[in-house]
Amino acid sequence: MTTPPPRPAEPRPAPAPLRIGALVPLTRPGWTEAGRHLLAGLELAAAEVEEAGGVDGRPLELVVRDTAADPVRATAAVDELAGLGVAALAGEYHSVVARAVATRADALGLPYLCSSAVLDDLTDGPTAWVARIPPPQSHGWRVYADFLLDAGHTRVAVAAEPSAYWTAGTRVLRERLASRGATVTVLDARALTPAGVCDALAADGASALLVLTGFPDPAVPLVRAVRGDARLAGLLIGAPAGQPEFAGWAELLGDDGAGVPFLRYLPGRLGPLGTRVAAALRDRLGEEPSFVAFEGYDTVTVLAGLLRAHGADRARLAAAWPQVAVDGTRGPIRFRRPPGTGVWQWDRPPLQVVDRDPAAPGRFRVLRAG
Known part of the structure; x- marks a missing residue:
């Protein structure tokens, strides 16, 4: 066997x-x-x-x-x-x-x-x-407000769409700027055309406009309109939410999209x-x-x-x-868990205020570290 x-x-x-x-x-x-x-x-x-x-x-x-x-x-x-x-x-x-x-x-x-x-x-x-x-938004947007103040902007306008996010950001900016005597004018980006925003800016005398809107619409036509309005020469355009970070911003706006400070979360x-x-x-x-x-x-x-x-x-x-x-x-x-917040938070994420260099829009300039 x-x-x-x-x-x-x-x-x-x-x-x-x-x-x-x-x-x-x-x-x-x-x-x-x-x-x-x-x-x-x-x-x-x-x-x-x-x-x-x-x-x-x-x-x-x-x-x-x-x-x-x-x-x-x-x-x-x-x-x-x-x-x-x-x-x-x-x-x-x-x-x-x-x-x-x-x-x-x-x-x-x-x-x-x-x-x-x-x-x-x-x-x-x-x-x-x-x-x-x-x-959290309150931290980043306070850093952005400090950047505006240090650059001498005491009269700021925001073109904002209705949203909990944009409303919260506007509130942070207004509180931070008001603490040092600056003012914020809110323009309804949904009710006003880009030309209407330009007219309101010219009447208001703001030195900076923050674009608190979706991308590409209405952000792109709004930036184009402001850049093309001779009355607003020298006006700073800002986008704290970070729209200029992406290649699509540069592709659609070209040179008009340079020199627009925004928040991004990278180290030096x-x-x-x-x-x-x-x-x-x-x-x-x-x-x-x-x-x-x-x-x-x-x-x-x-x-x-x-x-x-x-x-x-x-x-x-x-x-x-x-x-x-x-x-x-x-x-x-x-x-x-920072005081007053409901969620666990990365303790020290990096933060910068950055823009696209007008001399070379494909290159970023760090304007402030938070």
Whole structure:
């Protein structure tokens, strides 16, 4: 009698992936250029985690949903992603949409790391479930107001559309400027034509106009109209929300889009990690990466670190925000809860006031560091 050959070992089942839900504006009326950069950063970081063996041997999977800048659509996506078993949520660029995501994530008990939205009140009250990468709007826009004051602008006009985000920004600017005797005139960018805004500016005598509107409309025709009005020669145009960061601004406005100060969240110089990631993002995007792409990369880096340390249990992940200590592309990332805020916040994100150099609009000038 012969011994029967041993049975082949049963193949081990592949480990179940760890899933992160990614919320990104990829179609209009969302700002698709910002969404593309945000997604590039999210995907690059996830791909690098995979190349390094995943999270403790488990694949890391991004489950991407397009918000199209619609809070209702984003809320439905949160419900869907929660049902799919994601461990956490990441992403979103538009503040009003991020607020809807944060509110729903809080109600469901689902950790959410906001990548790129700055509205201070992401939730109605304190929550253990939500953290944020960029600085709150009140901090960044105060720095911007100080930049205006130091440049001698004591009479400022804003052309704003109705929105919780634009309203909050206008309030921050008015309070900061008023503390040093400056004034803010609000012009309704939805009710007035670009020519009407120019007439109001000429009558008001403001030395600076801040464009608090969507892009490309009405921001592009408004900037063109102001630049072409001889009565407004020498008027500073500003865009604190960061519209000039993206290539689309320069492509549509050319020289008219230069010399427009805005806020961006980059350090004076990238370290080795940031330099390497910048090159990889440049290859992926086919253009220079914006600060939004770095925000996406840092978001997944933080979440992957949390998953390694604490597993996929949602409550354990949310409880671990204050334990985060991660090297991000723009510096060490740690979270704290500042007084008066409801979410966990990266302690010291970098901040600059920057514009496109009129002598070379493809080059940025740092005007102030915050």
